[in-house]
Structure formats: structure tokens, C-alpha cells
Amino acid sequence: MQKDFYDFIVVGAGAAGLTAAQYGARSGLSTLLIDCAETGGQALNIFTLENFPGFFPAVKGTTFIQNMLSQTQSFGAEILNTKVLSIDKVKGKFIIETEKGRISAYSVLIATGAAHKTLNIPGERELCGRGVSYCATCDGPFFRGGKIVVAGGGDSACEEAFYLSSLADSVILVHRRGELRAQKAIQQKIQKVKNITVLYNTEIEKINGSEKVRSVLLKNNLSGEKTEMPCDAVFVFVGMTPRTELVSMLKKDEGGYLITNYRMETAVSGIYAAGDVRAKPFRQLITASSDGAIAAHQAHEYVTLLKAQKKNL
Structure with missing residues (x-):
């Protein structure tokens, strides 16, 4: 049953978001993955996926995503299909307003991707x-x-x-x-x-x-x-539009992509970015998955430290 508070909320269910939700849940974080669109993002448009290591012979993008989704859910991550309306940080916690109500979290990953023009x-x-x-x-x-x-x-x-x-x-x-x-x-x-x-x-x-x-x-x-x-x-190749409307307060590069460090951390503590929405030189399924895994790892460290500090107060 869906709760109203989580350790880690992932917004966007493409390869980056699915990987992050998987790693987050597997590390013991209560994890919620939110997306208003069909799970999978741009990977669903891949007719034959042949360059993701370990997947040989080639598979359809839809098959790849379905496997990722099943794997993510098997580790305990919850999935919520709804539209996120806003994200705010209040007193060290994130408030996520959705069309299905308000949810809070210690940490948030933005994995909303970018749309090809x-x-x-x-x-x-x-x-x-x-x-x-x-x-x-x-x-x-x-x-x-x-x-x-x-x-x-x-x-x-x-x-x-x-x-x-x-x-x-x-x-x-x-x-x-x-x-x-x-x-x-x-x-x-x-x-x-x-x-x-x-x-x-x-x-x-x-x-x-x-x-x-x-x-x-x-x-x-x-x-x-x-x-x-x-x-x-x-x-x-007529341009891409990163989906950053929910986090207008975060720093972006000249192309509108979210700026992070190598830990996927943005300028706001506790909020991360991964996948095509992030400023980086190479955008592939494998780099999106890598981003998601790193972001979840950092979120686990952040939440663990936050809980320890609260316990010692």
C-alpha cells in the first residue's frame, strides 16, 4: 500500500529512473518511482537493442524495459502512475505534490529525461x-x-x-x-x-x-x-528539450540540462539528477543506467547520515 513518506522518490521511469529505484530499494531505502507516462521512456522506441552489454542476441526496447520493471519491483520499489505537479524542500524534507495527493521524502531523483524535437x-x-x-x-x-x-x-x-x-x-x-x-x-x-x-x-x-x-x-x-x-x-537531430519544469530552481547549462557533479548531486542537498535530463557528453541507455545507480548510492549515503543525525538529537 502506498505510503505518504519515503526515503527515496524517483521521478521518471526511463532507464535511469528504473535503475535508481532498483538500487535504492535493494539498499534498503523505502523507494517510490513516479511517472505519468508509459514506463520506459525513450527506450520504448528502440526496435532492436543490440549495444547494451549482456543483452545478446538483441532484444526489443519494450522487452528490455519490461525486464527492468519486473526486476525493480522484485526488490520492493513501489510504482505510482501519476503526474508530479511540484517539488519543494521544506525543513530538510521534500514535498512532492501529485495529481493523486501529497507525498514526502528525504531524497529525490529527477530522471525525467529529454524529449527529441x-x-x-x-x-x-x-x-x-x-x-x-x-x-x-x-x-x-x-x-x-x-x-x-x-x-x-x-x-x-x-x-x-x-x-x-x-x-x-x-x-x-x-x-x-x-x-x-x-x-x-x-x-x-x-x-x-x-x-x-x-x-x-x-x-x-x-x-x-x-x-x-x-x-x-x-x-x-x-x-x-x-x-x-x-x-x-x-x-x-533538430534539438532536444530537457524536462526540467519541476525543478526550475536548479542550475542548468546553456542547453537547459541540469548540472550535477560526478555523484549526480545537484546544488540542492538531497536532490539528484540522472539520465538524459542531466548535462553530460554522451546519452545512451547504459549511461542513463549508470547515472541512476550512482544517484541511488549517493541517496542511500545521504539518507543514512540524515537518519543517524536525527537519532542523535
């Missing part, structure tokens, strides 16, 4: 995981020797195009403006790669295919001309 065009959602991807490291190897279209013009799009060029025969970088927004050094790097072509003043209007991506419909923004280009995959 989408092109919002026909075929993008329907073919996600079947040629449409938002992660080159995750899905690029599936398209070795193929023709890949990359949407975007910033640092991420150019860096990912550079990575994909080592796998694909041809990479077409499509950017809606007349010049790239990436740093000059990154632009110069991709200009030296023979199998990367940049199409300026161009947008993708539609992604075609049934079971998998077959082509894209391109529109030249200057002439209005439309052309269909055959391709094997479309990688979208």
Missing part, C-alpha cells in the same frame, strides 16, 4: 524504429553500406552525420537554412568527408515507406521544387 511530418512517427531514428550510435550500425538522410544543421546533426559517414555509403545532411549552425570546426570536419553531402535551404516534407523507410520528399525552400530521394534511413 521532431520534424512533425507524415511518416516520421509511423516509421520510428523502422528507419526513422534519433540516435546514430543506437541505430546507425543497422544501415551499414546504405544511404542515410540526416535532418538538422547544428552541432549534433553534424557530429552524428560524421559518425554515420563511417558506416554508410552516402550521408545527405538536409538543412532548412542557407548555412549550418554548427561550430566552424565541426563544419570544417564534415566538409572533408567525401561521402557527406549537404543540401542547404531544404526541408523534408514527408518520409515514405510501409514496413521501413524507402524515400523522403524534399522541398527546396528557395525554388519551391519538390523531389523524392530514395534512402534507407532518416536520422533527426
Whole structure:
């Protein structure tokens, strides 16, 4: 039965949150995992997960998450599906207001993730995981020797195009403006790669295919001309939006990601951040899980010390 006070509350049930809840509960902390969305986060969009150590042959993202959820619950973590409305710290304890009532805790982990910005065009959602991807490291190897279209013009799009060029025969970088927004050094790097072509003043209007991506419909923004280009995959890198609305008081980097130290600690004692919502150079399932494990370990130390101090008063 759900209580009104916990040692450790995790907000967000992606890989980071599930791992943290598992480690927290296993260490003896009374642990509650809260998420208003479907458990699993972005991992649910992974059609074939082949690069998580220990999972071989490859599994579906949904299977991976279901196993994580079952494992987390087996250690005693509780799950609550509701929307968190606010998080405040009052007299050394955290007050979490949800649509199902108020819950308090000694420590809190923010593992709310980040949302990929989408092109919002026909075929993008329907073919996600079947040629449409938002992660080159995750899905690029599936398209070795193929023709890949990359949407975007910033640092991420150019860096990912550079990575994909080592796998694909041809990479077409499509950017809606007349010049790239990436740093000059990154632009110069991709200009030296023979199998990367940049199409300026161009947008993708539609992604075609049934079971998998077959082509894209391109529109030249200057002439209005439309052309269909055959391709094997479309990688979208038009930015991400970290979900930090609940913790506006915490420090963020220029991209809006939460700043922590290597212990996953934020500037507010007792509150941690893990996964894609955190400022870091590499975002993968395995790094999210690592973040979650570290955060839970630190929360255990924090709560144990807090309880000892209260006992000695």
C-alpha cells in the first residue's frame, strides 16, 4: 500500500529512473518511482537493442524495459502512475505534490529525461524504429553500406552525420537554412568527408515507406521544387528539450540540462539528477543506467547520515 513518506522518490521511469529505484530499494531505502507516462521512456522506441552489454542476441526496447520493471519491483520499489505537479524542500524534507495527493521524502531523483524535437511530418512517427531514428550510435550500425538522410544543421546533426559517414555509403545532411549552425570546426570536419553531402535551404516534407523507410520528399525552400530521394534511413537531430519544469530552481547549462557533479548531486542537498535530463557528453541507455545507480548510492549515503543525525538529537 502506498505510503505518504519515503526515503527515496524517483521521478521518471526511463532507464535511469528504473535503475535508481532498483538500487535504492535493494539498499534498503523505502523507494517510490513516479511517472505519468508509459514506463520506459525513450527506450520504448528502440526496435532492436543490440549495444547494451549482456543483452545478446538483441532484444526489443519494450522487452528490455519490461525486464527492468519486473526486476525493480522484485526488490520492493513501489510504482505510482501519476503526474508530479511540484517539488519543494521544506525543513530538510521534500514535498512532492501529485495529481493523486501529497507525498514526502528525504531524497529525490529527477530522471525525467529529454524529449527529441521532431520534424512533425507524415511518416516520421509511423516509421520510428523502422528507419526513422534519433540516435546514430543506437541505430546507425543497422544501415551499414546504405544511404542515410540526416535532418538538422547544428552541432549534433553534424557530429552524428560524421559518425554515420563511417558506416554508410552516402550521408545527405538536409538543412532548412542557407548555412549550418554548427561550430566552424565541426563544419570544417564534415566538409572533408567525401561521402557527406549537404543540401542547404531544404526541408523534408514527408518520409515514405510501409514496413521501413524507402524515400523522403524534399522541398527546396528557395525554388519551391519538390523531389523524392530514395534512402534507407532518416536520422533527426533538430534539438532536444530537457524536462526540467519541476525543478526550475536548479542550475542548468546553456542547453537547459541540469548540472550535477560526478555523484549526480545537484546544488540542492538531497536532490539528484540522472539520465538524459542531466548535462553530460554522451546519452545512451547504459549511461542513463549508470547515472541512476550512482544517484541511488549517493541517496542511500545521504539518507543514512540524515537518519543517524536525527537519532542523535
